[in-house]
Amino acid sequence: MTATDISPTTVGVRTVDVIVIGAGFSGIDMVAQLLEQGRSVQGIEAGSGVGGTWYWNRYPGARCDCISLEYQYTRFRHLVEEFRPSERYPAQPEILSYLQNAADKLGVTEHFRFNTRVTSATYDQDANRWLIRTDRGEEYRCKWFIPAVGCLSTGQIPDFPGLANYRGETYHTGTWPKGGVDLAGKRVAVIGTGSSGVQVIPEVAKQAASLTVFQRTPAFSLDYGPLPMDAQVRDEFVANFDDYVHKSRTTPAGQYTEPLPHSALEHSEEERNAVYEERWNRHRAIDLIAVYPDLFTNMDANHTISEFFRGKIRSKVTDPALAETLSPRTYPLGAKRMTLNTGYFETYNRENVRLVDLRQDPLLEFTETGIRTESGEHEFDAVIFATGFDAVTGSWLKLNITGRDGAKLADAWADGPETYLGLMVSEFPNMFMITGPGSPNVLTNVVCAIEQHVDWVAEAIAHFEEHDVQTVEADETAQTEWTETCAEMAAYTLYPEGNSWYTGANIPGKPKVMMSYVGGLDGYRRICDDVRDDSYRGFIVK
Numbered sequence: 234m235t236a237t238d239i240s241p242t243t244v245g246v247r248t249v250d251v252i253v254i255g256a257g258f259s260g261i262d263m264v265a266q267l268l269e270q271g272r273s274v275q276g277i278e279a280g281s282g283v284g285g286t287w288y289w290n291r292y293p294g295a296r297c298d299c300i301s302l303e304y305q306y307t308r309f310r311h312l313v314e315e316f317r318p319s320e321r322y323p324a325q326p327e328i329l330s331y332l333q334n335a336a337d338k339l340g341v342t343e344h345f346r347f348n349t350r351v352t353s354a355t356y357d358q359d360a361n362r363w364l365i366r367t368d369r370g371e372e373y374r375c376k377w378f379i380p381a382v383g384c385l386s387t388g389q390i391p392d393f394p395g396l397a398n399y400r401g402e403t404y405h406t407g408t409w410p411k412g413g414v415d416l417a418g419k420r421v422a423v424i425g426t427g428s429s430g431v432q433v434i435p436e437v438a439k440q441a442a443s444l445t446v447f448q449r450t451p452a453f454s455l456d457y458g459p460l461p462m463d464a465q466v467r468d469e470f471v472a473n474f475d476d477y478v479h480k481s482r483t484t485p486a487g488q489y490t491e492p493l494p495h496s497a498l499e500h501s502e503e504e505r506n507a508v509y510e511e512r513w514n515r516h517r518a519i520d521l522i523a524v525y526p527d528l529f530t531n532m533d534a535n536h537t538i539s540e541f542f543r544g545k546i547r548s549k550v551t552d553p554a555l556a557e558t559l560s561p562r563t564y565p566l567g568a569k570r571m572t573l574n575t576g577y578f579e580t581y582n583r584e585n586v587r588l589v590d591l592r593q594d595p596l597l598e599f600t601e602t603g604i605r606t607e608s609g610e611h612e613f614d615a616v617i618f619a620t621g622f623d624a625v626t627g628s629w630l631k632l633n634i635t636g637r638d639g640a641k642l643a644d645a646w647a648d649g650p651e652t653y654l655g656l657m658v659s660e661f662p663n664m665f666m667i668t669g670p671g672s673p674n675v676l677t678n679v680v681c682a683i684e685q686h687v688d689w690v691a692e693a694i695a696h697f698e699e700h701d702v703q704t705v706e707a708d709e710t711a712q713t714e715w716t717e718t719c720a721e722m723a724a725y726t727l728y729p730e731g732n733s734w735y736t737g738a739n740i741p742g743k744p745k746v747m748m749s750y751v752g753g754l755d756g757y758r759r760i761c762d763d764v765r766d767d768s769y770r771g772f773i774v775k
């Protein structure tokens with residue numbers, strides 16, 4: 234018998250207590266906690282190893298926008314003691330090796346089936362079990378089904394006319410080849426200037442013969458600043474770790490900061506700019522963008538910080554017209570995720586770098602040799618798509634999930650995702666999502682959001698098992714109320730003003746809905762704890 238002969242009938246169906254999909258920060262933590270409870274767990278992961286987002290995003294320059302010391306698990310103290318990041322903001326290889334080490338030390342790695350993609354997940358209501366099928370022809374059954382698939386895992390390449398005709402190399406930042414790419418001496422295009430574009434562009438410019446950047450919307454961007462990690466800072470952080478954990482858990486973004494207690498508009502322009510300058514030099518995004526409490530809710534207040542950022546661009550780009558083209562003016566700072574960079578704007582001062590403003594010179598089609606815009610043809614050896622993700626919902630929908638009475642998740646979310654607390658969906662019993670839509674997910678230090686969800690779900694499963702509960706499901710009314718609450722709160726912010734992946738506006742045809750709970754992780758944590766303490770209010774528990 235060969236490997237290709239293996240089918241569900243020959244290998245049988247493997248039955249476990251819990252299936253966890255995804256071996257990123259959330260999947261590793263979830264599996265570790267369930268193993269601690271003594272449950273049988275099967276992890277399934279499409280990549281050849283752990284890492285999730287940090288497994289796939291291997292493009293040159295890939296770096297996290299959270300401080301490395303704050304981008305780690307807090308529950309596993311032995312990992313905290315040994316974690317010695319070399320840089321203040323961690324680059325992809327260091328995060329990946331942190332996660333590999335964590336998964337090994339926590340005994341999680343061996344519980345994952347790698348190189349395996351889930352093709353469907355179907356709830357069998359007679360047996361009260363989930364049936365999970367994979368692209369290897371395997372089947373698994375479980376009582377508890379936990380997709381921990383992450384909010385930024387499904388890359389998107391827009392449907393550009395003629396793309397199939399292009400004969401050069403193509404890459405997407407979110408699925409960068411494991412062995413790297415040799416761009417030396419090549420004519421390279423990068424499409425997209427979001428977080429990934431802003432990071433990859435300076436690195437490509439150093440290697441390529443020429444680089445042409447196709448920009449549709451300019452980015453607000455903060456400098457990473459000096460990168461080396463100060464050993465004393467690290468030691469003090471570890472010595473005061475409990476204090477850090479307390480502060481991170483009682484703050485809206487999972488990152489402690491000290492906002493001023495009044496509107497930006499109560500300061501004079503001079504006072505404000507002095508405040509912004511001091512915060513800019515801290516090189517920590519939350520310290521700057523949360524410095525006044527109304528920057529994300531009041532357009533006039535936001536205008537002041539947006540203008541401060543535009544001034545920084547003018548100070549870095551020598552050609553004033555180019556600086557203006559690189560300056561965001563169509564959305565308030567923060568309505569699209571703010572980016573962090575090392576030398577991004579200065580890269581446009583290089584002789585081998587050119588910017589095409591797609592709003593002035595639209596992209597018409599791909600040709601065999603490159604890209605044709607309204608002004609003419611551009612030839613390339615390689616095109617890099619830094620065009621982002623089908624964010625927040627994309628990875629859940631890809632799993633082809635069918636719940637009670639044949640309900641399809643794709644239908645349930647056709648007009649935008651509806652969940653109860655971002656944890657469960659009505660008609661999909663015993664399926665817990667980690668950082669699902671309707672939770673604070675990407676608006677926080679995501680590791681904090683992940684830990685809050687994983688802790689809550691692990692505790693809930695332990696409780697339900699102890700009380701011989703067979704099914705748990707979101708109550709439809711509770712779900713509707715939560716979804717409405719999320720939408721009402723988002724309407725008070727400036728998030729709807731940006732055509733961003735936060736709202737699905739980056740994907741043609743996707744419903745435009747703010748997919749994260751904007752009320753802050755601290756308040757959200759209190760709501761989840763209160764729901765638990767009130768006998769899991771809003772869940773139907775049988």
Ligand code: NA7
Nearest residue numbers: 385391425426427428429430449450570619620621622734
């Ligand atoms: P983003 O932030 O969604 O950025 C994607 C970029 O690609 C952005 O500049 C888009 O312009 C551009 N884009 C997308 N579609 C097109 C088309 N059709 N034509 C031209 N340009 C296009 O994704 P990233 O990977 O950079 O970052 C995602 C998150 O990952 C990031 O926020 C961090 O949290 C980590 P647009 O702005 O839509 O006009």
